[in-house]
Amino acid sequence: MKRFALIGAAGYIAPRHMRAIKDTSNELVSAYDINDSVGIIDSISPQSEFFTEFERFYDHAWRLNRQPTTSLDYVAICSPNYLHQPHISAGLRLGCDVICEKPLVPTPELLDELAQVERETGKRVFNILQLRHHQAILNLKEKVAAEGTARKHDVELTYITSRGKWYMESWKGDQRKSFGLATNIGVHFYDMLHFIFGKLQRNVVHHNGESKAAGYLEYEKARVRWFLSIDASDLPESVKGKKSTYRSITVDGQEIEFSEGFTDLHTVSYKEILAGRGYGLEDARHCVETVNTIRSARIVPPHNDEGHPFLNGFVR
Known part of the structure; x- marks a missing residue:
């Protein structure tokens, strides 16, 4: 079982990621959004921690990742487009692989920056190209x-x-x-x-x-x-x-x-990523x-x- 955190839990697309995590028999450990309209979590992963401040979310994830038994494997990102690049970088630097919604980033130059962070951390970024x-x-x-x-x-x-x-x-x-x-x-x-x-x-x-x-x-x-x-x-x-x-x-x-x-393509995407065939x-x-x-x-x-x-x- 892989352990996930999710950034952007109140958005339109977030429930598809939550269901994909559940349907692939994995666990949503924590979620973050500046908005608190996230009742959907109750029907999918009611045990998840939830934060409305990024600093508290990040600190919680960092503490989890200090111990092998509690560490996160993936960060899923469903935040607004302009926040994808910093949120991806944050997830990689936590020591997690990252799954991000489209558009990954707006420019090729930002792709190059993320590739550098991948090399620095040894972790990978996967894009949902459903x-x-x-x-x-x-x-x-x-x-x-x-x-x-x-x-x-x-x-x-x-x-x-x-x-x-x-x-x-x-x-x-x-x-x-x-x-x-x-x-x-x-x-x-x-x-x-x-x-x-x-x-x-x-x-x-x-x-x-x-x-x-x-x-x-x-x-x-x-x-x-x-x-x-x-x-x-x-x-x-x-x-x-x-x-x-x-x-x-x-x-x-x-x-x-x-x-x-x-509607099921996000789950298929997750299965492919978890099997080592992600984009x-x-x-x-x-x-x-x-x-x-x-x-x-x-x-x-x-x-x-x-x-x-x-x-x-x-x-x-």
């Missing part, structure tokens, strides 16, 4: 690999996940903390595209606003038009009033069904580089057929 474990994505990767590189596939990625007014008032709406919409809700999709279609060759941004972003990516094996949004008005008419989220990936005009099977810093580098470029790219209007169809209907 779509790499989705069976529909694995099937598509296998199919694309079997076809070779004779042609590039035409891909259209659309992800609309409606958010209320609270979103812009939270840290997620602050680009200094979330690093923008494409980074916050898109980074694992860019990782998925790289996972399936190879190295990125072009990265063009057509729109990058507070509630939506769009652009064109060209990989070794694909041309991708992408559109991300948190605006419910962007939902297709067939979905409005029925669902608040719309995910679609088409490859050469054929829809890839991957809307189901998301580390270098695995995350490609998607970190992609979102870093998107944030700083000059906005250009789409030309030829590179614009996503959902670009029509709002001013670019």
Whole structure:
């Protein structure tokens, strides 16, 4: 049984980590969040210690790690994006391996800094890149690999996940903390595209606003038009009033069904990490580089057929 601590226990994604720890027969020893709305712990790991001050959490973890019988094995990080790098470093320096949510960090330079801390501590960082474990994505990767590189596939990625007014008032709406919409809700999709279609060759941004972003990516094996949004008005008419989220990936005009099977992917990710097959810093580098470029790219209007169809209907 491995012993875990968790940073960011009150966030949206934290329960998936708590359940993954429990479902892999491990123990959540302690948790930390500045907010105390963490009642979910009662139904998953009621014995866990809980702290609302990082100093007390860190001191508790340090004391545990002074004794082999009580030491922590992993720190799981679900804190706001801008805190990932310092929290990862803190976990490594406690003598723990670290499992961190996406986006791991915003820039390649911070990846290099974390690699240095890994070397100093002898511990490792693992990123949750859950779509790499989705069976529909694995099937598509296998199919694309079997076809070779004779042609590039035409891909259209659309992800609309409606958010209320609270979103812009939270840290997620602050680009200094979330690093923008494409980074916050898109980074694992860019990782998925790289996972399936190879190295990125072009990265063009057509729109990058507070509630939506769009652009064109060209990989070794694909041309991708992408559109991300948190605006419910962007939902297709067939979905409005029925669902608040719309995910679609088409490859050469054929829809890839991957809307189901998301909720268990964190547990699968944990199983792979615990078995020594987790995704580390270098695995995350490609998607970190992609979102870093998107944030700083000059906005250009789409030309030829590179614009996503959902670009029509709002001013670019």
